[in-house]
Amino acid sequence: MGNRPLIRFCLRHSRRHLVRTLLLVFGIAMGVAGVVAIDIAKTSVGKSFELSTRALVSRSTHQIAGTGLEIPQQVFTDIRTDLGIHRSAPVISRHVKVSELGDRILTLLGVDPFSETHFRNLHLSPGEQDLSGVMTGSKGVFISRSHARQYNLDIGSPLHIFLGSRKTAVTIAGFLDSENSATGRMLEGLVVTDISLAQEILEMEDHITRIDLILDQDAAAEKIREHLGEGLFLVETDQQNTAVRGLSYSFETSLTAFSMLALFMGIFLIYNTVSFSVTRRHRLHGILRAIGATRANIFFTVMAEVMVYAVIGSVFGVLLGILLGKGAVQAVVATVSEMYFTLTVSQTHISGFTIAKGLLAGILAAFVSGFFPALSAAGTRPVSLMHRTVSEKGFNRLVPGLFICGLFILAAAALLMRTATPHAGYDFTALFMIFFGSALLTPLLIRVIVRVLLSAGMGSLGMMVKMALRNITRSLRQTSVLMASLMVVTSVFIGIEVMTGSFRLSIIQWVDDHIGGDIHVSSTDPLTQSLDTDLVEKIRQLPRVESLSAYNIHPVFSRASGKVHLFSYRSDQSVKRWSWTAAPKEELDALLENGWIFVSEIFAQRHHVIPRQGAAVTLETQKGPVPFQVAGIFQDFFMGGGRAVVSPETMARFWGHDDITSLQLFLASDTPAEPVMETIRQMLDPEDMIEIRSGNAIKQSILAVFDNTFIITSALQALTAIVALTGILNAVMALLLERTREIGILRACGTLTGQVKQLLLHECFFYGLISGIMAIPLGTALSWVLIHIINQRSFGWTYEMVLIPGVFFQAIALSSAAALAAGIFPALAAGRTHIPTALHME
């Protein structure tokens, strides 16, 4: 028998069940959309990073940088005159805001126009004036032409550049022109001016940020290294960029993990739908086999149909993913800018690879999902034509075997996670194995739970409840697929809720432990960052201030991550309860005084510090590279390159900072913070850049930052919920169609339409309830994996898993409500059952 008539017959069958066919296509589309949207967000971060940095680094092979993130300008002169290296350019780069350009963060790039020719293709169009005159003679800056057009600005328009709250008035001297649209976007993140104006705006006097170099030979690099004084070093540009770029890779990996979760669920739900579709046609397949269709004919027909819808669904999914991805880019770029590095350009990047990946994911997922149902359809025996229960009985015999098989797969997943080297691919494989293994446990678990519910007196609630429960085990082959899918979806909800809940609790605990003061005073001056010692003394003398902790926090250069924050404290009065990943063996302050340091988990991860006593890390200091003994690794939730705690003496000796950058004030009990804050404000000059905030306000703002991190997670959760509901609705509709004859009998015997609806809704409720119950252990396991494996590897954070009972109840309620909601439409349809037709259905 040829396949064409069979395919025609299948497609006609799908047309007759249009709603379910559309739901199948929609389910595939949503799964693909999740993958595409995340991929767009990820690649866009990469593209935005490239655009934000390419204009700055250009063709340089090396850079000279300083430990304090700036170097004397004299170094540039020496390099040119003493060493004769002419392909060198001084650079100042710093993030500023320009009020006339929408208050966006931009990079102020100070360059020497005469040195630039080797490095950057900055097409400066200075209007009517001479370029060198514009750059050196007046307070003129260049901005991108497209940017100026966007804000209706022209040459001569005034601009106000803000560094913190320090404001400098400049004018637009000309435009940056681009060769093409890609470089055009790149230039939008820049404000270019000459070195001296940049120094004036940033109050850097005779300092610059770095020197860009083009070096052809290693010998030249070696010569420079020998020439550089203390606190200066030569780095390779690519290596440095890779180090900075690497900061957010882990975050992007976690996004992939979540999009894989969405895809896993997609696979389950597509399998669910296809499996139902095949079961519905069991009799038809039997007839076809009886009249001469081969197993291959049936297999090919089922697969062909699934693949047709997979292609349609995947195409729609890609389109939907592009729409969702565009929205997700903003959220992801904002998170990366907030936590890792500032992106001055945000670019939505949609590559052919992303589209191909989405299409392939949808088609492969549908293939995998359709394969086993198609195999099962091909195995239909003509003799089973009149006996629907034959396949059900066969399945029932398989149940114990499936359970044992599921246990083996779960054990293998656990082994893979414990023994494999950390790699996202292994984690995802193990995660999939956990879902798959758990799904194989469901048939037996469902049987047991139904039995328990019936013997616990559920049956005494009435015949409808009893029927609903028994219907679940009667069609176990189908219900177990539906309920396994619902269990997976609910477990993802539990996993993410427990993960975010535990994380939030840890953050609250951490904030409470570390920010114990009632009032915080800190410098917001991006240049000096120091608090005036007289001011500190005056604050100390305030009558209601009982004690005071002083901190010294400075960013310094790091080869491993671009920038790290060094932290020292004097008279720390806060109830500081460090949580240690690797705890120090001796008293904390004594170790610090001996020159040891403590580092955060992220610092340790970035600098490859092995958490054991005696581990050392080399840091760039004003005295050159110095190895420091690491006394302990503490849990910390600050991102970027991480933090290291040093003693004030070490900070002063190696980095030259002996100032105070922030204070925590501890007030006498029952003293309201606001009047004291007001008193301190009155001590300040209007131009002082000092922030005074209450402890509570600081805590809230920290929590808000971390809540933002999970915005994208919540969006993915919503997406998976939509995928789930679609699949459940499809499955419930198909399953309840199986009940049509039974409904006809009940109606003929005198059951009211309301009672029939009640029966179906009861059944749906139990689908949800039992799936919710089964999801609790799986969700707990998933949250463990998310917290201790994926999150730890992604962010470098470790925190305790806190099981919140409310989440479990919420999950059961959600799962029951989702199944009930999915049952409403079929129940209404069941109420309209045409009894004579239903009675004649097989």
Add this chain to the structure above:
Amino acid sequence: MDIQISNIDKSFDDSGSRRVIFRRASALLPSGKISVIMGRSGVGKSSLLNLISGIDLPDKGFIQVGDHCISFMNDTARTIFRRRHIGFIYQFFNLIPVLTVLENVTLIAELDKVPQKTCRRQAQTLLEQAGLWDRRHDFPETLSGGEQQRVAIVRALVNEPDLVLADEPTGNLDQETGAKIMEMIATLARKKNKTLIMVTHSPDAAAWADQIFSVDSGILTPMDSDTNG
């Protein structure tokens, strides 16, 4: 209760065209008697039972069951009427597979909120008469065809309905079992003075009839029962 069929029309949509089943059909099926409906396949015998029970409605005309004009009732009223006054026996038994024998029998009474004791007592009496009380906790799939049909008969009679409708009740059984089942239905109906309307192709089953009707070309015509015995 008498069944008065008055000038009913009934047609179905059949792939775009209308297939007429009844055209101004009328008949009186007397109370307490066994009426048998005969005719070729597809002439509308089962449809007539559906119309009498209120499962389906005539396009025109009406059907009166006792004092109740079932054709003019709304769906809920028809369902409750059916539940309380009509018992239905089918060719394929139509038992609910997830309910035990006893639960199948007491289902409708329970839905009608009849006290459990009452319906269980009545079910026990009938199941004992049918020889199935020992199997009351078994599920239908474990019973033979004859046993399933006996459960269906008990279910149809447990509510003491005034009217019993049987749609080819022996059509799915061997001759010997069919004869026993037919005897059971007729005996119970006669003993309890029920009106029994039965659709059948079987001459053996028709032999129990007090009155036979034939359905042909949309008309319901009384026949001489002797000619069919």
